[in-house]
Amino acid sequence: MDFDLSEEQRLLKESVDGLLADAYDFDARKKYMKEKGGWSKALWGKLAEQGLLGLPFAETDGGFGAGAVETMIVMEALGKALVVEPYLATVVVAGGFLRHGGSAEQKAKYIPGIIDGSKTFGFAQLEKNSRYDLFDVVTTAKKKGDGWVIDGEKFVVLNGENADTLVVTARTKGGQRDKAGIGVFLVPADAKGVTRKGYPTQDGLHAADITFTNVEVGADAAIGDPENGLPLIERVADEARIALCAEAVGAMDESLKETVEYIKTRKQFGVAIGSFQSLQHRAADMFVALEQARSMSMFATMASDFADAKERSSAVAAAKVQVGKSLKFVGQQSIQLHGGIGMTMEAKIGHYFKRLTMIENTLGDTDYHLRRVSEGGGLLA
């Protein structure tokens, strides 16, 4: 048992924290969000230059062979700085599909573009009625010759508007909620029949609703087994949830810092409002919530390498529950303790609250994951 970062991990943390401290204050973020597509290509280039986009990929694929802890370090830093660039969609999710399911040819074709920052991805999974069930898929992929024809509608695809390539879940067999018969396909965003309707999201990111109409792709578009892709989808979704937990911990950490700083300096009745015990105790409870979330983020990070998929999923779901509860409390109370200024767009604190809130509703909310752990027989079993 060892909670310490290795020397390399410490250096990684310093370098990503340092980069974001220089390049990603609140004003810079506002500027990046106004750029075409809603995020900064230049900043993305800097992440590539520091090797952050290649971290999790095998050295033989041009990456650094880093593990789950490194991703946790980066995501926490991105959470602290409220980074809007598509790291999750591109490196964690698309990268995850390629690493765990990609053929040698697919890896060679797509991974270099991720590592050098020239290509980004979107994960087209959510459907009108699927909500958080990854196996609930209506979009179809029908065999045509050697290749596939994809038809269907996907919603709230993060970075969907800007992505070069979409990772699409589609049904190759069976009914809407069958666990078998789901495939994962790499679809060029500019393929004929792909229509994207982009929009900003509540938390300052960008997403798109995407329609696939008779979209033809080759046999090489399928990642892994096109008739039994769910285990792969669940594995990558778990990795995305783990990354989101770390991002939330970073955002909560910074929210608490900002809030404590604020109540130390804001004066009413002639004294700093942080001298009032009701506010002190609220801040103490926020600290408790944050530390509990941090513990579960670490637990989930370790679980990403569990051999048993059920154990992994249960651990990750439990982490999402704890993080979901904590982020709601820390997020809401950060606004409350800031008072009126916390309600304004110009203060940073509200943006943490919005990002945290959207994290809860991504890839399963607190109730959804609580039900999963509960139905799976609990956490002690």
Add this chain to the structure above:
Amino acid sequence: MDLAFTKEEIAFREEVREFFKNNVPPETRRKLQEGRHLSKDEMVTWWRILNKKGWGVTHWPKEYGGTGWTTVQHYIFNEELQSYPAPQPLAFGVSMVGPVIYTFGNEKQKKEYLPRIANVDDWWCQGFSEPGSGSDLASLKTTAERKGDKWIINGQKTWTTLAQHADMIFCLCRTDKNAKKQMGISFIVFSMKSKGVTVRPIQTIDGGHEVNEVFFDDVEVPYENLIGEENKGWDYAKFLLGNERTGIARVGVSKERLRRIRALASKVESGGRPVIEDPAFREKLTACEIELKALELTQLRVVADEGKHGKGKPNPASSVLKIKGSEIQQTTTELLMEIIGPFAAPYDEHGDAGSNESMDWTAQIAPSYFNNRKVSIYGGSNEIQRNIISKAVLGL
């Protein structure tokens, strides 16, 4: 970063489990599982078994009988002890006064007291709280006046846990009335059999007798029973309370109780099906399990931190352990109440001593629920813990 136990740590855990399986008296285990109180004999018998094995005072320095274990080994031992469950060592001797004596006491005191603490030849109790001094402990009024080679002690202590069994007490007494309140306190130990000591039981809302009032009426105590320096008692008390908090999460206790809840909820029916099949109940139970897992890891982080930076200063993050640990313990007793529902009502007047075996497992559930309200009050109430976090961690 690697949160898994090493091979050596797993082997150690097996060794500990095996020892408990073969050595904890089954009746003692059953009573703990059912939330019953143990007799003095049952506790002392078990502690002497532990001490014979060399595990009576595990965290003490080796020269006084400690084990030299790593912080992780200590963690594993406590976790297994709590979750087996077996009685934990008598905190007042082993975790509180023992470390004060080997840290601040003189050689004679170490020789005289430490082996007797380890073997529970003396049962110790704690003379800190007073009727007017709860969270504001430093306002205490019990006095010790020097008279030749003696102290004359007068005053009253309260909430004195298991004083009815005690042979010895460690006491905070005011020895300088003119000093600022923290500065005039001394740490004095003496026999509960001394003339002028009166113990009066306090019955708590669960019907049990764990705590007492203790009165001192011109109690004569040898001067040499002062531990450390005169008027430095507050420092020793802070040291002692810091040690108390790190063990207070009681993760193992809650783990054992959650396992019991799952087992009972599978047996007891409600609405024509086992309680565990009620999704609302099951989700509450699961939520508690998740909170406990988070707490377990938070505790391990504090433990690992201590292992690295040394124990010296209590880690303010241990206040998180106290707050969450007590909340979870209380939640587990609420879940047990939900399982038995209307059968919580019958009250066994004699149940507390564990002498009346005629009532089945339901008898102690409501008392245990009532009794567990104490855990967010003692050891520095949860509100005091929030003060500590806001000052020591957040700098407010």
